[in-house]
Amino acid sequence: MNLEQAARQLESLGNPTRLRIYRTLVRAGHFGLPVGGLQERIGIAASTLSHHLKRLVDTGLVTQERHATTLICRAHYPTMNALIGYLADECCADAGCAEPAAQAPAVP
Amino acid sequence: MNLEQAARQLESLGNPTRLRIYRTLVRAGHFGLPVGGLQERIGIAASTLSHHLKRLVDTGLVTQERHATTLICRAHYPTMNALIGYLADECCADAGCAEPAAQAPAVP
DNA sequence: ATCTTATTTCCATGAAAATCGAAACAGAGA
DNA sequence: TCTCTGTTTCGATTTTCATGGAAATAAGAT
Numbered sequence: 325m326n327l328e329q330a331a332r333q334l335e336s337l338g339n340p341t342r343l344r345i346y347r348t349l350v351r352a353g354h355f356g357l358p359v360g361g362l363q364e365r366i367g368i369a370a371s372t373l374s375h376h377l378k379r380l381v382d383t384g385l386v387t388q389e390r391h392a393t394t395l396i397c398r399a400h401y402p403t404m405n406a407l408i409g410y411l412a413d414e415c416c417a418d419a420g421c422a423e424p425a426a427q428a429p430a431v432p
Numbered sequence: 433m434n435l436e437q438a439a440r441q442l443e444s445l446g447n448p449t450r451l452r453i454y455r456t457l458v459r460a461g462h463f464g465l466p467v468g469g470l471q472e473r474i475g476i477a478a479s480t481l482s483h484h485l486k487r488l489v490d491t492g493l494v495t496q497e498r499h500a501t502t503l504i505c506r507a508h509y510p511t512m513n514a515l516i517g518y519l520a521d522e523c524c525a526d527a528g529c530a531e532p533a534a535q536a537p538a539v540p
Numbered sequence: 541a542t543c544t545t546a547t548t549t550c551c552a553t554g555a556a557a558a559t560c561g562a563a564a565c566a567g568a569g570a
Numbered sequence: 571t572c573t574c575t576g577t578t579t580c581g582a583t584t585t586t587c588a589t590g591g592a593a594a595t596a597a598g599a600t
Contacts, residue, residue, distance in 0.1 A: 327448060327451055327452060327455065328448055330451060331445070331446055331447060331448040331450075331451045332446070333446075334442050334443075334445045334446035334451070335442075335443065335446025335447065336446070337439070337442045337446070337519075338439055338440070338441075338442035338443030338444070338445070338446040339439060339443065339587090339588085340435060340436055340439045341588085342439075343435055343438060343439045343442070344435060346522070347435065347522050350522055350523060358546080358547095359546075359547060359548095360545090360546065360547085368589080368590085369589070369590045369591075370546085370547070370548085370590090371547090371548075371549080371550095371589080371590055371591075371592090372588070372589050372590060373547095374547065374548055374549085375548095375587095375588075375589080376588090378548090390596090390597085392546090392597065392598060393544090393545060393546045393547080393596070393597050393598065394545090394546060394547085395546075395547065399523070401523060404519065404523045405523070407519075408516055408519055408520060408523075411445075411512065411515075411516055412516060414454070414455050414458055415458060415507070415509060415512045415513070415516075447557090447558085449558085466576080466577095467576075467577060467578095468575090468576060468577080476559080476560090477559070477560045477561075478560090478576085478577070478578080479559080479560060479561075479562095479577090479578075479579080479580090480558070480559055480560065481577095482577065482578055482579085483557090483558075483559085483578095484558090486578090498566095498567090500567065500568065500576095501566070501567050501568065501574095501575060501576050501577080502575090502576060502577085503576080503577065
């Protein structure tokens with residue numbers, strides 16, 4: 325995982341509509357959801373949804389599988405886990421991440 | 433942490449330049465870095481850097497503290513930890529994130 | 541072959557972002 | 571006060587994004 329890749333994945337999640345799409349897929353569980361089902365739940369134009377889904381698929385956060393005419397979408401956890409791992413590593417790289425003080429800025 | 437807020441934080445990290453800024457601050461440790469020091473390391477115009485920093489400060493991922501004429505910037509870990517927590521929760525909300533079979537070897 | 545449903549591509553449009561130079565501003569020191 | 575250094579705001583430009591209607595495509599079903 326390099327910085328450019330992480331940035332692309334973060335950016336693809338960094339849009340309210342796409343984050344909602346992703347969360348909806350996560351909540352749908354391992355059965356996934358067809359594009360049409362997503363559209364019903366999220367309530368945006370099919371073309372808009374398709375654009376957003378493409379972004380999520382391109383960055384590997386969502387996978388798709390055809391079943392006859394419908395396309396089943398699923399959240400792809402390994403990608404998310406890798407991203408979380410990258411963020412955690414970056415965060416704790418040098419400094420003590422487990423700073424006790426609640427939200428007070430670390431450092432005496 | 434709500435969806436809109438998480439999306440804003442993700443978006444603020446989802447730009448290669450800003451992610452580089454953030455990573456540089458993390459690596460700088462608890463001493464932080466002045467804006468000028470960041471500019472040297474990253475090599476962009478001061479005004480551009482200022483815009484990016486504003487985004488990171490607005491979303492709470494970076495804090496600033498004045499010391500005479502220089503502004504010290506620091507990564508603010510509690511915000512990052514909350515974001516990582518949100519992502520992890522969303523990811524594991526309903527579905528078994530530690531799915532054994534599938535294509536992801538998640539966790540043994 | 542035709543029809544039907546599901547999804548994507550094409551196209552256009554308004555909004556927002558990224559970038560930077562120049563000018564303004566803030567704060568300490570001579 | 572004047573000046574110097576560090577940082578931000580202003581103004582402008584180019585690029586990218588979000589959005590959706592209309593047309594095209596995909597893959598059965600009749």
